[in-house]
Amino acid sequence: MRTETNVLIVGGGPTGLLLALLLNRSGISCKVLEKLSIPSSHTRSIGIHPPSLELFGELGIADSLLAQGVHIRSGRAFYNGQERGRFSFSSCPPPYDFVLAVPQFITESVLREALVAENPSCLQLGCAVHHVTDTGKSVDVLAVVNGTEHHFQAQFVVGCDGKNSVVRAAAGMEFLGSDYPDVYMMGDFTDESDLGAEAGIFLAPSGLVESFPLPNQVRRWVARMPQHVEEPSPEQLAGEIIKRTGNHFDTTSCSMISSFRVSKYVAGTFYSNRTILAGDAAHIVSPIGGQGMNLGWLDAFALSNAFASVFARVDKESDAGKPFRALTRYSDQRKKAALTAQRRSELNMWFGRSHAVGWPRSLAISAILSRPIQPIFAKMFTMRGL
Numbered sequence: 517m518r519t520e521t522n523v524l525i526v527g528g529g530p531t532g533l534l535l536a537l538l539l540n541r542s543g544i545s546c547k548v549l550e551k552l553s554i555p556s557s558h559t560r561s562i563g564i565h566p567p568s569l570e571l572f573g574e575l576g577i578a579d580s581l582l583a584q585g586v587h588i589r590s591g592r593a594f595y596n597g598q599e600r601g602r603f604s605f606s607s608c609p610p611p612y613d614f615v616l617a618v619p620q621f622i623t624e625s626v627l628r629e630a631l632v633a634e635n636p637s638c639l640q641l642g643c644a645v646h647h648v649t650d651t652g653k654s655v656d657v658l659a660v661v662n663g664t665e666h667h668f669q670a671q672f673v674v675g676c677d678g679k680n681s682v683v684r685a686a687a688g689m690e691f692l693g694s695d696y697p698d699v700y701m702m703g704d705f706t707d708e709s710d711l712g713a714e715a716g717i718f719l720a721p722s723g724l725v726e727s728f729p730l731p732n733q734v735r736r737w738v739a740r741m742p743q744h745v746e747e748p749s750p751e752q753l754a755g756e757i758i759k760r761t762g763n764h765f766d767t768t769s770c771s772m773i774s775s776f777r778v779s780k781y782v783a784g785t786f787y788s789n790r791t792i793l794a795g796d797a798a799h800i801v802s803p804i805g806g807q808g809m810n811l812g813w814l815d816a817f818a819l820s821n822a823f824a825s826v827f828a829r830v831d832k833e834s835d836a837g838k839p840f841r842a843l844t845r846y847s848d849q850r851k852k853a854a855l856t857a858q859r860r861s862e863l864n865m866w867f868g869r870s871h872a873v874g875w876p877r878s879l880a881i882s883a884i885l886s887r888p889i890q891p892i893f894a895k896m897f898t899m900r901g902l
């Protein structure tokens with residue numbers, strides 16, 4: 517079987533789904549190939565930042581997400597067991613002067629439903645891409661659907677297929693980076709704290725704890741650990757949380773527990789011949805600070821604009837055999853944004869390191885909580901300028 521389209525998007529995660537929605541709205545034909553037949557139900561990413569909410573507002577899908585998430589307008593900071601103050605997002609421009617907390621599987625389902633409602637045949641689930649051939653003039657993609665080979669041809673392929681991208685590998689694009697020494701344990705539990713709809717940041721001598729409200733009276737707890745925990749248990753996380761924060765919760769209410777290492781990677785280029793990268797396929801940012809998914813959406817937005825200008829003038833540019841200027845600009849600008857996001861997440865992680873306890877960290881916390889600095893902190897944390 518053979519299918520032709522303008523843009524093939526490999527990967528139907530948050531980045532691929534939003535890109536498809538945006539291209540559909542621009543009248544550019546596309547197809548999303550997603551290897552999973554049944555979407556993942558993992559909570560994974562929870563923070564949706566104001567620039568993404570503005571974009572979703574323009575697309576008409578913000579209301580559905582807003583109704584299903586917790587609006588985090590402020591947070592409380594604790595240092596060595598003492599509450600040091602509150603930080604707030606009230607300086608962010610309304611109406612989105614908050615960070616929305618919603619489990620990733622709900623976010624993905626809202627994007628998926630919006631896409632399928634507009635173009636029912638755009639998303640192909642259970643379609644695993646095995647080979648990508650970029651001829652410089654077009655791309656051929658071989659995928660397997662229900663054990664049967666299927667060929668796709670398009671003018672461009674976009675790798676939205678995550679960290680281990682087959683699209684990136686097929687194009688021979690570099691992915692350079694390294695692991696950080698930081699390791700974390702994370703779990704979702706029934707909320708028994710007095711934090712309500714606020715975030716909590718606890719800087720304890722034994723390491724950082726972050727805590728965020730989730731819908732349905734659930735709360736996420738993330739603790740920096742001295743070493744990687746191979747088999748995380750709700751009891752072990754609960755022990756760390758009570759020791760470092762004084763908060764306790766019922767371990768039998770645990771709906772998710774995991775431990776993870778963090779790393780940073782970025783592709784050498786996000787554009788080569790007819791292959792483009794977006795989202796985690798292009799960059800990995802530490803989840804501390806919650807930027808990865810939002811960065812992928814900002815890529816999708818920039819790329820949809822670049823494609824709009826490419827398809828408006830496609831014959832002229834491709835006849836000349838030169839790289840498309842709009843896509844080169846996309847690559848340069850989004851790589852710069854990814855490197856900035858990596859630096860911001862490094863600052864977040866520095867706060868959490870136990871050896872960073874002491875006057876530099878205490879001073880930094882006082883600065884963040886001080887009124888003149890708060891708007892700058894809020895701007896950085898909510899991903900303005902990326």
Ligand SMILES: Cc1cc2nc3c(=O)[nH]c(=O)nc-3n(C[C@H](O)[C@H](O)[C@H](O)COP(=O)(O)OP(=O)(O)OC[C@H]3O[C@@H](n4cnc5c(N)ncnc54)[C@H](O)[C@@H]3O)c2cc1C
Pocket residue numbers: 526527528529530531532549550551552560561562563564620643644645646676677678679681682702776794795796797803805806807808809810811812
């Ligand atoms: C613990 C944790 C917490 C996080 N919290 C946040 C947060 O609060 N805020 C935030 O912004 N980010 C957060 N992130 C990061 C966020 O989860 C990722 O950045 C985001 O999922 C990237 O989306 P993506 O669509 O680019 O890639 P992915 O989510 O990896 O999606 C890739 C898709 O491609 C599909 N695929 C892969 N290979 C193929 C193939 N060969 N053929 C077809 N399909 C394929 C996969 O099945 C998948 O559906 C967190 C990450 C972790 C690990």
